[in-house]
Each structure stands twice: as C-alpha cells, then as structure tokens.
Amino acid sequence: MIDIDGFDTRILAFLQDDAAVTNQQLGERIGLSASQVSRRRQRLEETGVLRRYRADIDPASVGFTVVAFVGVALDAHSRQNARRFKDLVRGLPEVQEAHVMTGDMDYLLKVVVRDLAALADFINEDLLPHDSVRNVRSSIAMETLKDDNLLPFAAGL
Amino acid sequence: MIDIDGFDTRILAFLQDDAAVTNQQLGERIGLSASQVSRRRQRLEETGVLRRYRADIDPASVGFTVVAFVGVALDAHSRQNARRFKDLVRGLPEVQEAHVMTGDMDYLLKVVVRDLAALADFINEDLLPHDSVRNVRSSIAMETLKDDNLLPFAAGL
DNA sequence: GTATCCATGCACATTCTGTGCATCACACCT
DNA sequence: AGGTGTGATGCACAGAATGTGCATGGATAC
Known part of the structure; x- marks a missing residue:
C-alpha cells in the first residue's frame, strides 16, 4: 500500500466529494499551496489511488428510471462456468456493479434500465439464456x- | 424532463467515463467547438442533469477492503418507522447506497468498511440497536x- | 556535525475556460 | 413569399488554473 499521509487523505476526501474544486481552493482548505496539491494529486493518480474522475449524472433526467438488484445462482460451480459468467456481465452495459457474493446467490448485479420492460428483456434475453445460469x-x-458511493473518510473511519 | 439532443447525450457519455477531458478534446470528438461544449455543460449542470464531479478512489489502496450488502426488514411498516430508518442510514458514512426494495427485505444497503470487525460493529451497533429494525x-x-456505475448510454440503451 | 533526501512555496509559461459578439439556420406568423 | 424572432454556433479574447523549474528548509542517517 502506498504511504498516504493526512494531507493526502484530506485531498482524497475533498476530491471524491467534488472533483471540480481547484488546486488553489483545495490548498486553502487543507493548508497547502496549489502547486503542492497538484504534485500530490499527480502522485495519487500515478499510483492508482485516484483511479479517474467521473461526472455524476441524474439517471432519471436521461430516462433511466429502474434500478434493480439481481441475484444469480450458477448451475455448477466449475471454474469454466464462473469464467464465462464473468465475461458475460462485464460486457453488459446495464450492469453497473457485479459482485461475487457469499450466501445462496453466487452473484449480485446492480442493473439500471429505462423501464420494467427493459428489465424483463435483460433477464430473459441476456441472463437466463446463458447456460451456466441456474x-x-x-x-x-x-x-x-x-447513492453517493463515497468512501467513509469522514468520522475517521 | 429537460430536452437533451444527441450532442448532449454524447457529452454526458464521455464525461461520465472521464470528467478530466477538456472541452476542446470533447468538442473534437463530437464535432463541436470548445465554447459550445462549455455552454452545453453549463446548461446540463444548471438543470441538474450533471449533478457533480467525483474522484473515483481505489478503496483497497486506502484500506477499505470489505464490501457487503445488508438487507434490512423493519419491525412494523409504519410511516414513522420508515422515516426514522431513513434518517439513520443517511447519517451512516459506511452506507454507500440505500434502496427501498421490493421483496421480503425492506431495504438493501451497500456498506463499505475497513474489515470484517468493522462490519460486525456496524451491524451490531448501528443497525440492530435501532428499535424499528426487525x-x-x-x-x-x-x-x-x-463497479463503474456508468449509465448504459452505450449501445443506444 | 555533515550530507542527503524529500516536501514545500514561489514564479512563470502554458493551457483551459467562459463570455461577448456576429452569423446562420430554422420555425412561425402575416 | 417575405419578414421576424429564437436559439445554436464559431471565433476571439480576457481571466483563471495548471504544472514545472528552482531555491529553501526540515528531518533523517551516517
């Protein structure tokens, strides 16, 4: 793990909440010059701590009204089946998140689609036909x- | 719903994938001048379509190694209980997502913590003591x- | 004590942003 | 058809932000 001091942590905490903040503003809040904030950000980006910057879009305003969680159980727990299912979900744009889970369902998918019809299509045409899906x-x-997806930097967690 | 044309859609699609792109680059890719991209972005921000910009941080590199999904059933489906539970989860920084769900569990929480001990603490100290939780x-x-949380603009969805 | 290393602030050149302005296309009305 | 208005567009430019070079200072190791 890259060593990250208090300055880095505070930079990360601010940036994950608002990446549009300037280095100048950021520096004022944490007590550092803009150039130094720039250098630290660059280091955090190069080491992979800061993976990327994303715009957060209101789903409803562009017509995505349905969020669903889909648990999936595979037919046999062979390595091959798992592999093929991974490749499948990675290629499905409706899947925002895919996790391998403990419990009776092997996978949990977070799916975003325009409407319930699209959800039915997704399940019936993308998921169920795949022959490793039970x-x-x-x-x-x-x-x-x-739905902020913020890492709990606050409260010293 | 605000009217969003093809240019807007393409701007959103690029920005949600990489918000660090300049208006100039964005304009070249979609066939628009930088100034016009700037104006469209401003409009999308003002109308709430573009909610904010966030840095995507690698959780593991800052010590958050455990992701869990917690289903919660409330004791009685009174309006008051629901209200109090909402207020609770909104104030818990470990909760990245909280959804009111169909099915036998009333709520589904996505929780990110440093380790399994912290997960146990979260459940035993934050969730279970709340007297509306069954x-x-x-x-x-x-x-x-x-875990990209990208809206499926691709493929014309 | 001294040398080394690294973080820092400042200055500056480069780049980016966003606004004013003129033009153009399109729709609507008479 | 002609005239008018509305909105989108590109260009130019002023202001702002970024990031690199450079010198300083503090901490650590020897």
Missing part, C-alpha cells in the same frame, strides 16, 4: 435513499 | 467484477 432472483429499488 | 441479512462481496 436461476435468478430480482428485486426492484422503489426508492433510493442514498 | 432483522438483517448480510452478504459479503468476495470479489467485485464490475
């Missing part, structure tokens, strides 16, 4: 209370 | 295959 169990998010 | 069912992500 069964799926989907649950729809009726309301999203929080 | 029971929780947690599942740990052993491996994350995908």
Whole structure:
C-alpha cells in the first residue's frame, strides 16, 4: 500500500466529494499551496489511488428510471462456468456493479434500465439464456435513499 | 424532463467515463467547438442533469477492503418507522447506497468498511440497536467484477 | 556535525475556460 | 413569399488554473 499521509487523505476526501474544486481552493482548505496539491494529486493518480474522475449524472433526467438488484445462482460451480459468467456481465452495459457474493446467490448485479420492460428483456434475453445460469432472483429499488458511493473518510473511519 | 439532443447525450457519455477531458478534446470528438461544449455543460449542470464531479478512489489502496450488502426488514411498516430508518442510514458514512426494495427485505444497503470487525460493529451497533429494525441479512462481496456505475448510454440503451 | 533526501512555496509559461459578439439556420406568423 | 424572432454556433479574447523549474528548509542517517 502506498504511504498516504493526512494531507493526502484530506485531498482524497475533498476530491471524491467534488472533483471540480481547484488546486488553489483545495490548498486553502487543507493548508497547502496549489502547486503542492497538484504534485500530490499527480502522485495519487500515478499510483492508482485516484483511479479517474467521473461526472455524476441524474439517471432519471436521461430516462433511466429502474434500478434493480439481481441475484444469480450458477448451475455448477466449475471454474469454466464462473469464467464465462464473468465475461458475460462485464460486457453488459446495464450492469453497473457485479459482485461475487457469499450466501445462496453466487452473484449480485446492480442493473439500471429505462423501464420494467427493459428489465424483463435483460433477464430473459441476456441472463437466463446463458447456460451456466441456474436461476435468478430480482428485486426492484422503489426508492433510493442514498447513492453517493463515497468512501467513509469522514468520522475517521 | 429537460430536452437533451444527441450532442448532449454524447457529452454526458464521455464525461461520465472521464470528467478530466477538456472541452476542446470533447468538442473534437463530437464535432463541436470548445465554447459550445462549455455552454452545453453549463446548461446540463444548471438543470441538474450533471449533478457533480467525483474522484473515483481505489478503496483497497486506502484500506477499505470489505464490501457487503445488508438487507434490512423493519419491525412494523409504519410511516414513522420508515422515516426514522431513513434518517439513520443517511447519517451512516459506511452506507454507500440505500434502496427501498421490493421483496421480503425492506431495504438493501451497500456498506463499505475497513474489515470484517468493522462490519460486525456496524451491524451490531448501528443497525440492530435501532428499535424499528426487525432483522438483517448480510452478504459479503468476495470479489467485485464490475463497479463503474456508468449509465448504459452505450449501445443506444 | 555533515550530507542527503524529500516536501514545500514561489514564479512563470502554458493551457483551459467562459463570455461577448456576429452569423446562420430554422420555425412561425402575416 | 417575405419578414421576424429564437436559439445554436464559431471565433476571439480576457481571466483563471495548471504544472514545472528552482531555491529553501526540515528531518533523517551516517
């Protein structure tokens, strides 16, 4: 693990909340010059701590109204099946997250689509036809209370 | 819904993937001048389509190694209980996402913590003591295959 | 004590941003 | 058809942000 001091941590905490902040502003808040913030950011980017910068788009305003979590159980736990399923989900743009899970479902997918019809299509045409899939169990998010995806830097966690 | 044309869609698609791109580069890729890209971005920001810009930090490199999904069932489906639980999860920094779900679990939380001990603490000290919570069912992500949180602009979805 | 290494601040050249302005295309109305 | 208005566009330019060179200072090791 790269060594990250208090300055770095504070830079990361600010940037993950608002990446549009300038190095100057950032420096004022943490007590560092803009150039030094620039250098630290560059180091954090080069070492892979800062992976990239992303725009956060309101899904509803561009027509994506349905979020669902889909649990998937594979047919046999062979290495080959797992491999093929990984390749599948990586290529599906509707899948925002895919995790290998403990418990009775092998995978948990977070899926974003335009409407319920698109969700049905996704399950029936992308997931179920894949012959390593035994069964799926989907649950729809009726309301999203929080979706910031911020690492809990706050509170010294 | 704000009207968004093809230029806007392409701007959004690029920005959600890489917000560090300059207006000049963006303009070259979609066939627009930098100034016009700037104006469109400003409009998208003002109308709330572009909510904010975030740095994507590698969780492992700053010590957050455990991702878990926690399903929560409330005791009684009273409006008051729901309200209090909402306020609770909004204030918990470990919770990256919180959704109200269909199915046998009322809520699904995505939780990020440093280790399994912190997960146990979170469940035993933050969740279970809350007297509207009936029971929780947690599942740990052993491996994350995908976590881009990109809206599926690609493929004309 | 001395040498070395690294973080820091300052200055400056380069790049980026966003606004003013004139032009153009398109729609609408008479 | 002609005239008018609205909005999108590109260009130019002023202001701002970035990042690199350079000298300084503090800490560590020998």
